[in-house]
Amino acid sequence: MDWMELVIETTTQGTDLIANILYDAGATGVVIEDPEDARVLMQQKDSWDYIQPGLLNTEGDAVLVKGYLPVDGSLNGRLEMVRENLRALPGGHAHFGSLGLTTGQVRDEEWAENWKKFYKPMRIGQNIIIKPTWEDYEPGKGDIVVVLDPGMAFGTGTHESTALCIELLEKYTGKGFRVIDIGCGSGILAITSAKLGAGSVEAYDLQPMAVDITMENAKLNGMDKTVRADRADLLDKVEGKADLIVSNIVADVIIRMCRPVAQHLKPGGLFIASGIIRDRAEEVNYALKHNGMEIVEFLERNEWRALAARMKG
Helix, strand or coil: CEEEEEEEEECCCCHHHHHHHHHHCCCCCEEEECHHHHHHHHCCCCCHHHCCHHHHCCCCCCEEEEEEEECCCCHHHHHHHHHHHHHCCCCCCHHHCCCCEEEEEEEHHHHHHHHHCCCCCEEECCCEEEEECCCCCCCCCCCEEEEECCCCCCCCCCCHHHHHHHHHHHHHCCCCCEEEEECCCCCHHHHHHHHCCCCEEEEEECCHHHHHHHHHHHHHCCCCCCEEEEECCCCCCCCCCEEEEEEECCHHHHHHHHHHHHHCEEEEEEEEEEEEEHHHHHHHHHHHHHCCEEEEEEEEECCEEEEEEEECC
């Protein structure tokens, strides 16, 4: 399949808004290239393999947000939707950068080969190892290895928002938990939850490709009897109440989800949310409190925030 790559230049503060515009147009996921991330990684030992070459030569603070749309009969309408939403932003939006949009085409095979060489096994939290299928890794004592082939569904663990989510899952996932993953992407959070001892995991995504890839990755990890993936718009297909709901999306969607999340959490149940830019954290906190949840922990890395909130009993 051919894909159109949309690249929008913005700032760290504008990342959340631009990602939301791409999601609304039907992008299967977004890739965020932030020079600040590269500068931080360059100071860390053994981090060079995770830095995209383009970031090493980027001057200034411009952030590139990339989204991918399938080249089909709906492409022109979706592309125009992105352009209209960019034009509709308030005047004098220097806060969001230039908002320049460029496009190009890419095939699945080209995508895979371009990013595979920069994706290596990595440790997240205390014991979680995210290992791509094409790399070797000898597990150490206590290691929990999640084998992953993200394909075009996104979610590799290399971005701060995903890593923060996994750290919170490692701390709060209980044995036998019913876990719901909203916006499952590659299935990385669903599979991690299962490997941490969840009794059942339901993974939902609006994109059929994400559903397929989640189940393929669940099989790779021997978790296909624990993880079930289905296509849905957020929590539309969820029935009953869960011990833990997790979502790594963007602040606007998390805020919109708070009410249905509260309806589907057991008393004392947990909502783990990530993908929140620092400037939006207070809005998310307000929405959580308004729907009967209170933050028990939040983590931060660079401009990104993740949190665990408990449903009041």
